Amino acid sequence: MPEAPSLGAERLYFGLDIESGGRHASDTLVAVGLCVASTRDGVLHKLRVVPPDGNRFEPRCIIEYWSKNAHLLQIFETEKCASVCEALGRIEQLLSWERQTCPPGAQAPSAYNERAVLVSDNPAYDVAHLDAAMERWRPGHVPLHYTRAGAYRPVQDPSERVDALGLDGAKLKAFLGAINVRHTHMPDDDAEHHVWLLFLAKAYAQLLATREELTPKAARALFYEKLSAADARKWVLFMARQHDGDA
Numbered sequence: 001m002p003e004a005p006s007l008g009a010e011r012l013y014f015g016l017d018i019e020s021g022g023r024h025a026s027d028t029l030v031a032v033g034l035c036v037a038s039t040r041d042g043v044l045h046k047l048r049v050v051p052p053d054g055n056r057f058e059p060r061c062i063i064e065y066w067s068k069n070a071h072l073l074q075i076f077e078t079e080k081c082a083s084v085c086e087a088l089g090r091i092e093q094l095l096s097w098e099r100q101t102c103p104p105g106a107q108a109p110s111a112y113n114e115r116a117v118l119v120s121d122n123p124a125y126d127v128a129h130l131d132a133a134m135e136r137w138r139p140g141h142v143p144l145h146y147t148r149a150g151a152y153r154p155v156q157d158p159s160e161r162v163d164a165l166g167l168d169g170a171k172l173k174a175f176l177g178a179i180n181v182r183h184t185h186m187p188d189d190d191a192e193h194h195v196w197l198l199f200l201a202k203a204y205a206q207l208l209a210t211r212e213e214l215t216p217k218a219a220r221a222l223f224y225e226k227l228s229a230a231d232a233r234k235w236v237l238f239m240a241r242q243h244d245g246d247a
Helices: 059-064 070-078 084-095 109-113 123-137 158-165 169-178 187-209 216-226 229-244
Strands: 013-020 029-038 042-049 117-119
Touching (some): 013 123, 013 187, 029 070, 029 123, 042 084, 117 187, 187 229
Parallel strands (some): 013 117
16 A cells, blocks of 8 residues: 555545446456546556456346457456455555544544545446445445545546536547546556546636637647646646646
8 A cells, every 4th residue: 555645635536447247236346446646646546456256247248348358357367356355455445545544733534535536437337336345245334425424425427527518539539648548448547547537627627717728639739749648647637726726
């Protein structure tokens, strides 16, 4: 585990992505990816865990997805944890990062915890599926969309934000290409993708608020011709902080 950031920092974002054996919570939990990030520091930590959760695959899911991504199953097979309980425990440990004992003078752990946000491109599925597994294997588990203090934890779907802002395919592709973020179907990479997509939506909303909308051509020129991927990420984080009032 990396060292937890100062509890006085701005909120943390926990990107979540799962790969599973089907549409139902009872189907195999194949792999889970998490990405912890903030708008000040970008990505702080990534985690991929593979629970040995049986072989409950929906035939439809095999035909439509796993038959085309069999190489992922081969990789996951080499990464399986010793037990489902161990795998889910590693996830809980990372999710409790912001709940560690706070230093003198910092916010109370429960207050800081309430500032954390879950990010998923399909919260109704990813969060529910992981919660169902936690309830089976981790007694006393607190549902992911609640804090240990009993407060509701925000859950955000970046794809909805992007759609609402009118970020079409060409423009979005230019932005994602500029910051070198890809959707690979590796759950930890995809969890990072979801977080950056949310930060991009915040940054673009800030552009609109300042009447500086970028066309796809202008976006490509700004990023590919003037900024490295690292500098483009810094720009996105800066604009996202401006949007949130954390600058």
